[in-house]
Amino acid sequence: MPAEELELIQRSLNGDLEAWGEIVSRYKEAVFAVTLSILRNWADAEDATQDAFIRAYENLRHYDLSRKFSTWLFTVAANVAKNALRKRKRQKEPPFSEAEDDPAEEVHQDLRLAAVRRAVTELPEVYRLPVMLYYWHGLPVEEIAQVLGVPAGTVKTRLYRARALIRAKLVEEGVIRDAVG
């Protein structure tokens, strides 16, 4: 861990909220990506991101300094988002962020990219977080396994399966041909 980041965490442990604000600034985008992958809704992901930083601060004394900070933080964020998802399911709120999409803008988007975004969004929950952590955060499989709390082999099977599901969806929609080169 960089010395500067360690100092920020130690100051946060001593109750320095400004130091924690700096941590939020550094990681907010990455944490948002985690919560978005689970909740599939920008407004909910924004709330969960805020809650995740609050939860992480309140549990900072449980953070093992020998572990990578981002891995621990992503684990906290994933748990917060999963709880929010369970709550949302109980309340039967609409899950997808599609309502927020601007249809006019989507017309101008690359259709293939839009189809892939839909396919990723429609993946079952268990696959969306590993996909985000691998393709957006660029985390190695072993680190994703730590965040998810599952063996590395399980992460790999989820990534393979997710990719196969996305590809099958694109073939079904006629976006790509059914042949692998």
Add this chain to the structure above:
Amino acid sequence: MRWDEVDELIRAAVAKDVEEGQKRLCGLEERVIRELARRPVRRSFWERVREFLSRPAPRWALVGALAALLLGFALGRLTAPTPIPQWNPNLFVIAAPGAKSVAIVGDFSAWQPLPLSDPDGDGIWSAIIPLPPGRYEYAFLVDGKWVGQDPLAHEYLRTFGEYVSVRYIGGERADRSS
């Protein structure tokens, strides 16, 4: 379309999703600090657990019921059968002496683990999987650890930082190279 092209599309798609939502994060630092500053000191999880356990006995009935429910769910998961299509049998085999569990995952099982067995305990684990002719990507899971290079495979691919084996069944490979 090649798999690496699919990978690139997925990478671009998730980046676009995050990018479009990012404007919502403006001022998040201040909101977090404000919220933390106005919160009372929070008791730890263990403090709350201790308080819960010190309450009268009826709570234990709830804990017992929950444990029984979880056990039933876990057993149900472990014993759920995995459907296999009825095609010509193919032998998948791996030497894994001392392993407690061995499974195979592949595109033929939608990357869900299918167990291998070692009935005589000699460390040679095998499964016969009926498959139609075609090209199949797979790997073994030995005690949960990924083993992507099967010596009996026709070729290997490297994806997600690890190898997978490729096997061609029923002359598919000859068809592709002609």
